[in-house]
Amino acid sequence: MQLNFGICLLYLHYCLCIDFTYYVKEGEEEGTYLGDIAVDMHLYDSNLLTDRSKVTFSQFQRSVTQNSQLFNVTKSGKIYTAQTLDSDTLCSYNQECFKTIKIAIQQAKAFIKILKVRVVIQDINDHQPKFKNEEINIQFSEDASIGVRRSIPNAIDRDVGLQNSQISYHLGNNIDNPFALSTSKSVDGISQLSIFLKEKLDREKQDKYVLEIVAKDGGLPPKESVLIVKVTVTDVNDNTPVFLRKVYNITTKNKASRMMPIITLTATDLDSGDNGKVSYHFSSKTASSTKSHFMLNERTGEIYLQQIFPLRSKLLNELYVRATDKGKPPLSSAVLVLVNIINQQNNYPSIDVNFVSPVSESSATISEDTAVGSFIAYVMVTDNDIGLNGEVTCELHHDKFQLLMLESKEYKVNLKDPVDREVQDHYDITISCEDQGSPSLETKRKFSIQVMDVNDVQPKFTKSTFKFLTYENKKANFPIGFINATDPDLGQGGQLTYSLLTNNKYNFPFQITNYGFISTRKPLDHEIKNIYKFQVFVKDNGKPSFNNTANVFIEVMDENDNAPYFSFPSVNPFSLDVHYYPNKKTNITVLKAFDRDSRTNAFLKYEILRGNDKHLFSVNPYTGVLSFSRPVYQDDVGSYNLEFIVKDSGTPVLSAMTTVSLTLTVSNKTSRIMPAVNKNLNEMVEVDFAIVIVLVAMIVSIAVVVSIATCIIRCNRARNAAQGGAVEVMNPSLNSRSERRQLINQTDSSVVIPKSPSEMRNRNIQLVGLRSQLYSEDVSQNDWKTSTLATKLPSTKQIYVQQVAVAAGGKGVQESTCMVPHKQSDRIATHLGSHHKWSDGQTGLYEEIAAIFRVFIGVKGSNSIRINAM
Structure with a gap:
């Protein structure tokens, strides 16, 4: 039994260490049930507790100095309210309201545990926010700056709940007034309210405002109260006295009277108090002689004629009256009073012109875009005469202006x-x-109208395309030329700004100033680009801005800044082996050079500079063909270091040099293959000649058939169209012969080979603008392929081209042999070149070469050529 009781105590100690919280709303009646501690602890659910009646609950009593008991706890563990609870008196403001009670748990006479129970008293929204006063008055000066503040009291809510005591504020009436509400919280959490100015005030428009400040708590439902704030705008002397008119024009008889004013001036001032009190006096601009005839009442603004005018004095008098308020500082305004004195005599009319945009008393300005019908000036005519003498008619004769x-x-x-x-x-x-008196009197008033400029004209270039020449290699900022555009507008509308239109602004080699001057940004290179085409953009500085464009064409002139270079031989020095067969003159090889310049600067000439002491070699100055200049003998055998130079024709002359190491050997043997070559060539010519005859016959036949068919068709058309007329019939045989003769003439492509250096030089001069090397002796494959008809050639010596060998990668040498008849040949097939695939590099034919030569091009890594010639 004791063991069971001990286990029960341990279980109770484990369970009873947890506190409990109960909730109750304020204002509930006495005896309101809050909860059952024993049930909430599940004390009776334990099987270990055998005697439930021995467990009792009791509340610790408060001291006698504290408030009376708030809660009752029964022995069974039930909690009740002992009185009506009010959180507003029991708890602090703006905090959670709760009370803690301590309950002792006992079993029989044994003490088990002291349990702490929290009872939260839930606040209800039973108080509304209240302001200390229902209405307050504040003031703002009408010249107060935006943001100026005036503090106002806040509201207080006696509720202590967090939500019920939270107060929010807002303006409850029209939000379009110039004031706004500002709220902020201090350290203790109390809101601080102020009214601040969000717009400028004008007392003359509105001098009082009524604001409603609404305070609302956070309860459900919320409660609110309203504070009336009356705002008074205090006056500042910010308004000048204002007359009803700027100019008063009155007419009076030349009769003095201090009892009857001739006019009463009234000026109003919207300010209040002394700021709105106005007094009148003559301005210093009024002539002293005029003021002596008039009297002005400073308080009422009444003007009297106190002295009559002589008959010959002026009848129109100008009185400048100034109205001044009594503010600090005082403000004033002036008015012009024109007093016309009536006399019985006839006087000239007086013309007064008031301009809308005056420059002086006799001139005004208008804009050139002024609309038709616009008001320019106000004209007032004064003639104080009586009857017809005072009746006036006015006229204005002008093409641009009219008087209405x-x-x-x-x-x-x-x-x-x-x-x-x-x-x-x-x-x-x-x-x-002019008045209507007798005689009539006429007055003329002259004035001028100055027309002010408006940006209405587009800039114009003096021409649509500007062309310039410049030179390459000039330093940056080298001048190119001026671009000229005009704009007749004045001021900013006539000031022009230039710019270049280009896709690549940063790399573009030209620049332009605001005055239209084009210069280079960097040196130009004719060889990279010699023509520049772009546009220039010009705009004026008016509003709106107008613009225009023009084309610019710049040609970069070539300078001789590139030296020629050899493309063959491509290495320096270059080795060349030549085997010569005597008694025949032979071309050896062709020097090739190029120049990146153009025109005269690229016209090249070849020379032998050194190594030709025996005068055995010569080079064509224009084609670069290297040949023997005389017959070769046995004593000419040996090595020659020929140094060649190529020069351009520019200024200064630029050149390039190369060296050819030529080894010459001479042989007396005669070629054994000449008969075989001649025989093969004759057979080839005969076969080709037969093919040519067949092709010509077929072409002639087709031409005859086509001609006959054409004639028949034309005859039929003529027979159908003609009415009783004779029809001319074409002769088919004549047509066929004519067409055949025309066909033969068109297909005759004679090969012309220049014979002399002078002829060669003339051809080079004609083609000096080209940059490629000129070879007048070459015959291209296209020339050979143009026709299959036989072409007669001039008599020539038989040429042998034998054993042209090319070594490729050291795998051996391939040789091919071709021959040309030595004796004069009647015909040669022009398609022979295409059949054998001849080319310039294979034949090496530049002039008549009276020998057979062999060319060896060494394997890779060798810079030598071997030529056998006889």
């Missing part, structure tokens, strides 16, 4: 037709007014 009547003796000047400053920049205008 407003009322009696008042007119306006309007624009009748558009004006263009670029055509005419000013106009002189005369208004004439």
Whole structure:
């Protein structure tokens, strides 16, 4: 039994270490049930507890100095309220309201545990936020800056709950007023309110505002209260006195009276107090002689004529009256009073012109884009005479302006037709007014209108395309030329700015200033690009801006800045073995050089510079053909270091040199293969000649058939179209012969080979602009393929081209043999070249070569050529 009881105590100790929390709303009646501790602890669910009645619960009593008991705890563990709870009096503001009670648990007389139970008293929203006063008054000066603040009191909510005591504020009335509400919280969490100015005030428009500040708590449902804020705008002297008119025109008899004013001036001031009190006095601009005849009441603004005018004095008097308020500082405004004194005599009309945009009393300005019908000037005519002497008619004769009547003796000047400053920049205008007296008196008023410029004209280039020449290799900022554009507008509209239109702005080699001057940004290279085409963009600085474009063409002139170079031989020095067969003159090889320049700067000449002491060799200065200059003998055998130079024709002359190590051997043997070559060539010519005859016959036959068919068709058309007329019939045989003769003439492609250096030089001069090397002796494959007809050639010596060998990668030498008849041949087939695939490199034919020669090109890594010639 004792063991079971011990185990029960341990279980109770484990379970009873957990505290409990119960909730109750404030204002609940006394005896409100909160909860059962024994049930919540599941104390009776344990099988170890055999006697439940021995477990009792009891609350520790408070001291006598504290408030009365708030809760009752029964012995069975049930908790009840002992009185009506009010969180607003029991707890602190803006915090969770709860009370902690300590309950002792006992079994029989044994003490088990002290349990802490928290009872949360839930606050209800039973108080609304309240302001200390329902209405307050604040002031703002009408010149106060935006952001100026005025503090106002905040509201207080007696609820202590976190939500119920949270107060939010907002403006409850019209939000379009110039004020706004600002809220912030201090360290203790209390809100601080202020009204700040978000727009400028104007007391003369509105001097009082009524604001509603609404305070709302966070309860459900929320409660709120309203604070009335009356804002008064205090006056500042910011308004000047204002007259009803700028100019007063009155007429009075030349009769003094201090009892009857001739006019009463009234100026109003929207300010209040002393700022709105106005007094009147004559301005210093009023002439002293005029003021002596008039009297002005400073308080009422009444003007009296206190002294009559002599008959010969002027009848129109100008009085400048200034109205001044009593503010600090005082503000004032002025008005012009024109007083016309009526006399019985006839006087000239007086013309007064007031311009909309005056420059002086007799001139004004208008913009050239002024619309037709626009108001230019106000014209007022004064004639104080009586009867017909005071009746006036006015006229204005002008193409651009017209005079229109407003009322009696008042007119306006309007624009009748558009004006263009670029055509005419000013106009002189005369208004004439004449009265109806006898005799009539006429007055003329002259004034001028100056036309102001508007940016309405597009810039124009002096020409659509600008062409310039410049030189290559010049330093940056080298001048190219001027681009000229004009704009007749004035001011910013006539100031032009130039720029270049190009896709690659940063690498473009040209630049342009704002004045249209083109220069280079970097040196130019004719060999890279010799023609530049681009556009220039010009715009004026007016608003809106107008623009235009022009084409620019710049040609870069060539300078002799590239030296020629040899492409053959491509290495220096170059080895060449030549085997010569006597009694025949032989071309050895062809020197080839190139120059990147153009025209005269690229025209090349070849020379032997050194190594030709025996005068055995010569080089064609224009083609570069190296040949023997005389017969070769046994004593000429040996090695020659020939140094060649090629020069261009530029200024200064540039050149390149190369050295050819030539080894010469001479043989007296005669070729044994000449008969065989001759025989094979004759057979080849005979076969080709037969083919040519067959092809010619077929072409002639086809031409005859086509001609006959054409004639028949034409005859049929003529027979159908003609009515009783004779039809001419073409002769088919003549046509066929004519067409055949024409065909033969067109296919005759004679091969012309220059015979002399002078002829060769003339051909080079004609083609000096080309950069490629000229070879007048070459006959291309295309020339051979143009026709299969036999072509007659001039008599020539038989040429043998024998054993042209090319070594490829050291795998041996391939040889091919071709021959040309030595004696004069009647015909040769022009398609022979295409059949044998001849080329310039294979034949080496530049002039008549009277020998058979063999060329050996060494294997890879060797720079030597061997030529056998006889």
